[in-house]
Amino acid sequence: MANVDDRHDLISEVDHEVNPGPMNIQFDSSDLRSKRPFYIEPTNIVNVNDVIQRVSDHASALNKRIHYYSRLSTPADTALIAPDHVVPAPEECYVYSPLGSAYKLQSYTEGHGKNTSLVTIFMIWNTMMGTSILSIPWGIKQAGFTTGMCVILLMGLLTLYCCYRVVKSRSMICSLNTTTWEYPDVCRYYFGSFGQWSSLLCSLVSLIGAMIVYWVLMSNFLFNTGKFIFNFIHHINDTDTLLRINNSNPVICPSAGSGGHPDNDSMAFYTNDTEVQQFEKWWSRSRTVPFYLVGLLLPLLNFKSPSFFSKFNILGTVSVIYLIFLVTLKAIQLGFHLEFHWFVPTEFFVPEIRFQFPQLTGVLTLAFFIHNCIITLLKNNKNQENNVRDLCIAYMLVTLTYLYIGVLVFASFPSPPLSKECIEQNFLDNFPSSDILSFVGRIFLLFQIMTVYPLLGYLARVQLLGHLFGDIYPSVFHVLVLNVIIVGAGVVMACFYPNIGGIIRYSGAACGLAFVFIYPSLIYIISLHQEERLTWPKLILHVFIIILGLANLIAQFFM
């Protein structure tokens, strides 16, 4: 009997690229139901004389039916896929090996993964922990200490509620099969192609914003690393031209001496050494180092598949843990310096309540942002009923981490000689390049960012080119143009506006407006209205959330 099983050679298969989210690449398996294994008749394999009736005729007939029906439609069409109630339960299925043995399948269910709660919580925490952690102390400084802590807690709760809305959004759609849907698909269901385009736009804003921040940071870290190595080789001690503490735990205030721009470097002041001057000329934070990175990273962006880089995901966790350790050590060495002045700034301290707190909320919108890939992350949770609980625990851990680092850096910043206003948008900038601990931290972060950068570029490319041209790799030319634009934006920002706090808060507020505030609330209101369960309190509450999101964005421009 001719066994024509290689039809796949004859049908052109549609390539389905699954795109789960910005920070954590998981290449999802497609709908399991269409690939369900089933009974292979032993008569096809063994000598027909000793056929032992292993499976009922009914199941065998159903098997043939399913085989036949699967040839009648494309894999994407779900009309002829066997529903759960006709197929034998997974416990009754055996996979029959041609070598003569049969084994039972491990039980699987639709879309449920094998991750325990702990792994899921860790993955959510890991994905949310971005480099916005470096700007939290600055944000607290901008908002005032008390206000800052309250804002962090409240923003955490608010974004957690919106995330909960995102997770529950699919369950409100009863008429369609939503198991493979991500949040942009839900937006498209409710808002049509406007929803699709706007969610694409916001996703791109967050991705490209992140990539620009990464470029600025990479330039910064590379510059400091290079300077450290140069100083170490030439035994130069760059000391006291900048405002600093004169002990073994140096903390510097880079903006003080040069009127706000931390990139005029110290060594130009005191040495006539031509070698050093040459080095200064060729190794400048805002003039040359951003361009050196182009040669390194632009080729990496053109790779078709970044799965190689996803292997380095663990570096992110290591970096964050190292930062926690670094901050703790510095706090122990420097001690706490806190004074509480409520409304009036003093020479060294900032007031507890300041009107620039929207800058902190802008940073936090991006810091707590996971809404476009939370569905995918929770899909692999083994016990789906624990999804909400695990999400809350993950958010709590993230909030604690941010609070810990923010409060410790702020509190331990040595205020009598230096003013709290000196806390930089990247708190590592407050440590001189000769400090060993921060040097190690910068190296970790540099490598980690270098491995995440191509992943983000890949995601941006998939989303933008996929929607514009239908093909995620239309030609080398298209991809190159896109990469040059993205890299160019990063280089320009690194040269002229290297304030990561500013970039983070603008892009965070912009993309958070759609995904965090508007869409979850609006979709909830609409679905309740369709089910006629909308009450006035719920309506008012969610409209209030939308207004908060809008205020968040508008305030970024005025405060």
Add this chain to the structure above:
Amino acid sequence: MPNTAMKKKVLLMGKSGSGKTSMRSIIFANYIARDTRRLGATIDVEHSHVRFLGNLVLNLWDCGGQDTFMENYFTSQRDNIFRNVEVLIYVFDVESRELEKDMHYYQSCLEAILQNSPDAKIFCLVHKMDLVQEDQRDLIFKEREEDLRRLSRPLECACFRTSIWDETLYKAWSSIVYQLIPNVQQLEMNLRNFAQIIEADEVLLFERATFLVISHYQCREQRDVHRFEKISNIIKQFKLSCSKLAASFQSMEVRNSNFAAFIDIFTSNTYVMVVMSDPSIPSAATLINIRNARKHFEKLERVDGPKHSLLMR
């Protein structure tokens, strides 16, 4: 006197979403060319250009869409649709919440049939029975059957319960086809003679387009009661693969140490499958027998009167 040269229709009707397209695709082994979850009712009639049981053409209609435009179109084309109908197969979705409406449309179809093709045979399929719990299936089907019988008077209708996920669909369509063959008893007798002469274990006669079993003879108890449907599905699957290579299936021989089976074109509308359990008989002998029998059976088909135009060329 019906014009025997004109194509007669088999109407497959039912509410939008009741499963007609899937059913047609499965029975006739057509690809489902587009998403069957259509959002609107079928405006166009769907012709399948398949010679089904001779000169029958299958027409697929959606009945009772929400659109008033659809209804108007339907009523204005009514005579056109319901003329020259040989068979009406009406599909009911067992899960439908609008029983009154379904019955109403069914009755208007019956009226049109009564006016235009009063000799047509009516079959009602209560479909998607797999969605009903097993212990309630008989009860629900009996209820529906009584209602339908009552509503169809003075016309006679035969009711079947079907689901694409078990053997009931195949059996229902086999019964329908069986009832459409006028001289089926004579056919079976001839088939038995043929089988005994060539010493076959089992001989099956399939309809050509759908591989539905028209009649069969077996001289021994066979173990697998689902074998007809399984063979039908296997061959239809093979036909699909052949068609991708722009080839058409003609005949097949399967042989091992225990048996030999031959599937071959028989008459203009049928295929035959001969199963011999004595593998020592050479294939050539069986093939010659089949060839000779072919001529005999074709004569049988042509002998039928002009009124039963089904199996005529």
